Amino acid sequence: MSNFLFGRYLPGSSWVHQMSPQSKLMLSFYFVVVIFFANNIWTYAALSGLILLVVLMSGVSIGYFLKGIRPLIWLIVFTVLLQILFSSGGHVYWHFGPFSISDTSLINGGFMFIRCLLIIMISTVLTLTTTPLAIADGVQTVLRPLKKVHFPVDTLALMLSIALRFVPTLMDEMETILNAQRSRGVDFGSGSLRHRISAAVPLLVPLFTGAINHAENLSTAMEARGFTDSEHRSKYRVYRWQRKDTISWAVFLLIGILVLFIRKS
Amino acid sequence: MKDIIQIKNISFNYPDQERLFTNFSMNIHEGEWTAIIGQNGSGKSTLARLIDGLIVLKSGQIVVDGLTVNDENIFDIRNKIGMVFQNPEDQFVGATVEDDVAFGLENRQIPREKMQQIVENSLKQVGMWDFRDRIPANLSGGQKQRVAIAGIIALSPKIIILDEATSMLDPRGRQEILKLVDKIKHDNDLTVISITHDIDEAAGADQVIVVNKGKVVEADQPDKIFGDINKLTSIGLSAPFTSELLSALRKRGVDSPSQYLNDQRLITWIKQLISSK
Amino acid sequence: MDQTINFKQVTHTYQAGTPFAQNALSQVSVTIAGGSFTAIIGHTGSGKSTLVQHINALLKPTAGEIKVSGRTITPATTNKNLKQLRKHVGMVFQFPEKQLFEETVIKDIMFGPKNYGVSDEEARLDAKQAMGLVGLDGSLQDKSPFDLSGGQMRRVAIAGVLAMKPEILILDEPTAGLDPRGHKEIMDLAEKLHQQQGMTIILVTHQMDDVVDYASDVIVMDQGKVVKHGEPKDIFSDPEWVYDMHLDLPSAAEFACRLITAGVPLKTIPLTIDKLADAIVGVIQGGQSHE
Numbered sequence A: 001m002s003n004f005l006f007g008r009y010l011p012g013s014s015w016v017h018q019m020s021p022q023s024k025l026m027l028s029f030y031f032v033v034v035i036f037f038a039n040n041i042w043t044y045a046a047l048s049g050l051i052l053l054v055v056l057m058s059g060v061s062i063g064y065f066l067k068g069i070r071p072l073i074w075l076i077v078f079t080v081l082l083q084i085l086f087s088s089g090g091h092v093y094w095h096f097g098p099f100s101i102s103d104t105s106l107i108n109g110g111f112m113f114i115r116c117l118l119i120i121m122i123s124t125v126l127t128l129t130t131t132p133l134a135i136a137d138g139v140q141t142v143l144r145p146l147k148k149v150h151f152p153v154d155t156l157a158l159m160l161s162i163a164l165r166f167v168p169t170l171m172d173e174m175e176t177i178l179n180a181q182r183s184r185g186v187d188f189g190s191g192s193l194r195h196r197i198s199a200a201v202p203l204l205v206p207l208f209t210g211a212i213n214h215a216e217n218l219s220t221a222m223e224a225r226g227f228t229d230s231e232h233r234s235k236y237r238v239y240r241w242q243r244k245d246t247i248s249w250a251v252f253l254l255i256g257i258l259v260l261f262i263r264k265s
Numbered sequence B: 001m002k003d004i005i006q007i008k009n010i011s012f013n014y015p016d017q018e019r020l021f022t023n024f025s026m027n028i029h030e031g032e033w034t035a036i037i038g039q040n041g042s043g044k045s046t047l048a049r050l051i052d053g054l055i056v057l058k059s060g061q062i063v064v065d066g067l068t069v070n071d072e073n074i075f076d077i078r079n080k081i082g083m084v085f086q087n088p089e090d091q092f093v094g095a096t097v098e099d100d101v102a103f104g105l106e107n108r109q110i111p112r113e114k115m116q117q118i119v120e121n122s123l124k125q126v127g128m129w130d131f132r133d134r135i136p137a138n139l140s141g142g143q144k145q146r147v148a149i150a151g152i153i154a155l156s157p158k159i160i161i162l163d164e165a166t167s168m169l170d171p172r173g174r175q176e177i178l179k180l181v182d183k184i185k186h187d188n189d190l191t192v193i194s195i196t197h198d199i200d201e202a203a204g205a206d207q208v209i210v211v212n213k214g215k216v217v218e219a220d221q222p223d224k225i226f227g228d229i230n231k232l233t234s235i236g237l238s239a240p241f242t243s244e245l246l247s248a249l250r251k252r253g254v255d256s257p258s259q260y261l262n263d264q265r266l267i268t269w270i271k272q273l274i275s276s277k
Numbered sequence C: 001m002d003q004t005i006n007f008k009q010v011t012h013t014y015q016a017g018t019p020f021a022q023n024a025l026s027q028v029s030v031t032i033a034g035g036s037f038t039a040i041i042g043h044t045g046s047g048k049s050t051l052v053q054h055i056n057a058l059l060k061p062t063a064g065e066i067k068v069s070g071r072t073i074t075p076a077t078t079n080k081n082l083k084q085l086r087k088h089v090g091m092v093f094q095f096p097e098k099q100l101f102e103e104t105v106i107k108d109i110m111f112g113p114k115n116y117g118v119s120d121e122e123a124r125l126d127a128k129q130a131m132g133l134v135g136l137d138g139s140l141q142d143k144s145p146f147d148l149s150g151g152q153m154r155r156v157a158i159a160g161v162l163a164m165k166p167e168i169l170i171l172d173e174p175t176a177g178l179d180p181r182g183h184k185e186i187m188d189l190a191e192k193l194h195q196q197q198g199m200t201i202i203l204v205t206h207q208m209d210d211v212v213d214y215a216s217d218v219i220v221m222d223q224g225k226v227v228k229h230g231e232p233k234d235i236f237s238d239p240e241w242v243y244d245m246h247l248d249l250p251s252a253a254e255f256a257c258r259l260i261t262a263g264v265p266l267k268t269i270p271l272t273i274d275k276l277a278d279a280i281v282g283v284i285q286g287g288q289s290h291e
Helices: A021-035 A041-058 A062-086 A103-129 A132-149 A153-183 A193-224 A243-262 B044-051 B074-080 B097-107 B112-125 B141-153 B171-188 B199-203 B229-234 B241-251 B263-276 C048-053 C082-088 C105-115 C120-133 C150-162 C180-197 C208-214 C239-244 C251-261 C273-290
Strands: A092-096 A099-102 B003-012 B021-029 B033-037 B059-064 B081-084 B159-163 B191-196 B207-212 B215-220 C005-014 C022-032 C037-041 C063-068 C071-073 C089-092 C168-172 C200-204 C217-222 C225-230
Touching: A021 A041, A021 A103, A021 A132, A021 A243, A041 A103, A041 A243, A062 A099, A062 A103, A099 A103, A132 A153, A153 A193, A153 C089, A193 B081, B003 B044, B003 B191, B021 B191, B021 B207, B021 B215, B033 B044, B033 B199, B044 B059, B044 B159, B044 B191, B074 B081, B081 B141, B097 B112, B097 B141, B112 B141, B141 B171, B159 B171, B171 B191, B191 B199, B229 B241, B241 B263, B241 C251, B241 C273, B263 C251, B263 C273, C022 C048, C022 C217, C022 C225, C037 C048, C037 C180, C037 C208, C048 C168, C048 C200, C071 C082, C082 C089, C089 C150, C105 C120, C105 C150, C120 C150, C120 C180, C150 C180, C168 C180, C180 C200, C180 C208, C200 C208, C208 C251, C251 C273
Parallel strands: B033 B191, B033 B207, B081 B159, B159 B191, C037 C200, C037 C217, C089 C168, C168 C200
Antiparallel strands: A092 A099, B003 B021, B003 B059, B207 B215, C005 C022, C005 C063, C063 C071, C217 C225
């Protein structure tokens, strides 16, 4: 848990911190789309250069990013292996049934590795530099057009913001329950699969009971504070589009166009 | 004296549970600090929720500042009452301190410019303005309760209900919150209802209502209630420190008064006792 | 078995090596005597909870070592072999009722013993005995723990720890949120376990009245360090220092200080109501003898 950086916020006042959340959200999404257009060494180099610039502008040391990626390494390795074993073409070095390894598949595997890394990097930058609340607000702004078709954007945003606000609370509670059951002799994370599943019950039941209690109390408190529905409310927090957003978009769009030009057609 | 809250002959029970209140009546005086005391399970917290219309009354009537608690008046009533609940964690809705104070204002569709002013002013009153950016995970229980109080001040209510609001705090946090509420009560001319089992807190109230098994056992000034240690312990409560000390002195043959004395009066009495010898 | 707990130069850093790193204990050396009733006090965030979680290795030190019941816990200790240690050291967390999960009261209390390989039969006996200890009526055993009152749920949780027959019992603010009667019942239980069963009791608390009423030893923590260790009368003899630690005095001592300020010539600062009453009577009689 302690090394898991993904999804955590690191306070700061860097260029990236100061950008508006809706533009960070959209830029991250745009960046992921562009990644899928990359297909040769030059395009990946351009995108890697861009992400390095973003990391630099976020004021977070690169070492932390690498640490944050560590817990996800098996997921990446698995994806890359699939890519290597199942893609075909080029000079085949080895094959067995449906599996084969060729020069093309090795190159594809390498690209897949960079792709995963880039996606994780951009989303880590987003969450490290943007408070959960700002992300929820960003989502609300980005989805605003959907209100026209009666999509409950405000309710969704409020739910998201409350859910995010309770993540640390529930994490703390999980830790306490984990420790309490450990003191009662439970071995979490060892033994057979069956044993592990049965060891989860003393953890999950109290955790859910606690969460339901929180929800009940919270809804009472919200009602007492005059809450009726999420559509008829004014908004305290407003994020304005800034020059930093415009400049960042310009850079990202340029790189995007560059990728389209230098990709292998 | 005007009664700001009148509870008339109410009966209530939760589904499938024993009757909690039967023909229960009591009044809260305007501008006073009323402590409602009783052991856990005596129905104190339910009472607070009935007053605020958070649970629906089955029979009888509750009137808050001239308005009967019912569906029609519910929002006007909630504008008059601010509630601080027991668990600091479960009433913190906003993602940060200032967002949380703004929550009640957003619900009432206050324009943004006005909100910023009110939020700043309210947070300054509770000494939390410097913490406005903090997320709840980085606040102590006492600080969260301060934020909850700021959220109430922001809506300028007439009544504050503390529903065991200090029971999960350490002694220091408890004293600080009580001092803060007392100051706010004076600055804003409020009525305070404190639901508690902290006897020393109740001893400082203007009026004390002792509730046990859904009945008002006693409703009077603290002086009249806290003299009798046995009566308090028999319903699961403890006696204030000063009553315990007087009783200990009595056991040692000191001729001591049987009525309740607060700290200051007890100190004066002991000084007199010593100088008269 | 020797129940002495020995901390030697123990440091604990949360999330070491990340931007969120925090030193919670720094070079703590302290010995908690076997068979003692030791209170650990300190303001919120002083490291009390971190300290006690090392005693049954829920946390392992970043540096230093802890000796408990003849076992040694170091940064290199692996998770294996900890189970036996945890059986010796019972831990009651704050709001322990949050850990209940079984369908019935008795099953929940049997959970601990069964994890240590005790037979169903025996676990049931241990559970019933534990219910008796905490004062839970036998008729409750087949009820769902979630249908009980808050105070009863807490006693079920404590019974669940006692059923493992620990020799050392750690109580982390066991009375938080209880009413005066519930509070007294839990504290009297701790005293009974200490006196009748010879259990070592470690109480983490903010209630100074409980410290003087029940504890024989007190450890004061501040900023991750043990700043004082002694009997209650040594700890509270210097009111200024106590306030500097952001702690309170016991009610009797606080009232005594106010009496002294008001000009009542008390010679010492009594810690309990009875001692305060004695002292006041002493001053009155002393006054008489001068005449």
